[in-house]
Amino acid sequence: MTKLEQVLSGWNFRKIAAGCLIALLIAAIGASAAAAIVFRDRISFAWQYSRASETAEKDDRSDLQNEIDRLASSSPDVADILILDSGNHVVYSAKKSQFGNGILTLAKGGEGNSYLVCDRFADVVFKYVRSRDFMFASVFNQDFGSIREEYENGSFYESGFSGKTIYLLSYIGEKSGGMKIYVISSPTSVPGGTLTLKICACIAMLFFMIFWVLLALWTYQDAAKAKLCPLCWGIIVLLTNIVGVIVYQIYKRGSAVCPACGASQNRMNRYCFNCGEKLAESCPQCGGPISKKDRFCPRCGKQIKS
Ligand SMILES: [Zn+2]
Ligand SMILES: [Zn+2]
Secondary structure (H helix, E strand, O other): HHHHHHHHHHHOHHHHHHHHHHHHHHHHHHHHHHHHHHHHHHHHHHHHHHHHHHHHEEEEHHHHEEEEEHHOOOOOOOEEEEEEEEOOOEEEOOOOOOOOOEOOOOOOOOHHEEEEEEOOOEEEEEOOHHHHHHHHHHHHHHHHHHHHHHHHHHHHOOOOOOOEEEEEEEEEEEEEOOOEEEEEOEEEEEHHHHHHHHHHHHHHHHHHHHHHHHHHHHHHHHHHOOOOOHHHHHHHHHOOOOOHHHHHHHHHHHOOOOOOOEEEOOOOOEEOOOOOOOOOOOOOOOOOOOOOOOOOOOOOOOOOOO
């Protein structure tokens, strides 16, 4: 018995797995609670955004203005939320910003025409973001930093486009009559948000690694019990994880297991090679192996009395 086998023989993997699962559950609850606290404003903003989208589909203007006001005040990142008619006239502005009156006609412009510009606001470009991406981006703000960076890199050599303020622009529903709702924002990072996400990722990674190593150790212990090569199977599972476990189980299924010592062996064995335990009955006539279900010897055809 190797030293590792000695150590592992004392381990109860069922208890260890149960302990890990409870620890994982506690860590998951703790991490989600921490994330919910850190991102609470963003989550409520995303929720408010989806409510405003739903209201936009109905035809009640005063309800829509209330929802839009609520959405605008739920995050300081919102520069303005505008309702435009079919002629691009701003008919409602939640924050009465610079974009809040007159006509707002957007055209493609900027680096590679992948931004939107308006003649009236020479120092501003908008990056259009689809509603679903926008909600996700406003919770985590992962995209905005890279959008800004992309714009700055792209517009660096292009005269007339550098040094402008870039806003995200998303588009809520389209009401009958060509009405449009623009949400214009300039997302900032959540304080401590990146750190919280990194810690959550580290915890998840840690549990994943524990699970990975435990699976290899369990296979090592099991293979040692079955008198198979524990080091070979342990390494296979360490390298391939669950795939190795499945292959190991299939391999074990194909062989007989001694009920006394647990050694895995050839199905044709009548006595255990490890402890000498009788594994199969033998035919009284030819001595061939027979199983409990056999009514006749499969080798010589002798009838077997139960
Ligand atoms: Zn045995
Ligand atoms: Zn026989």
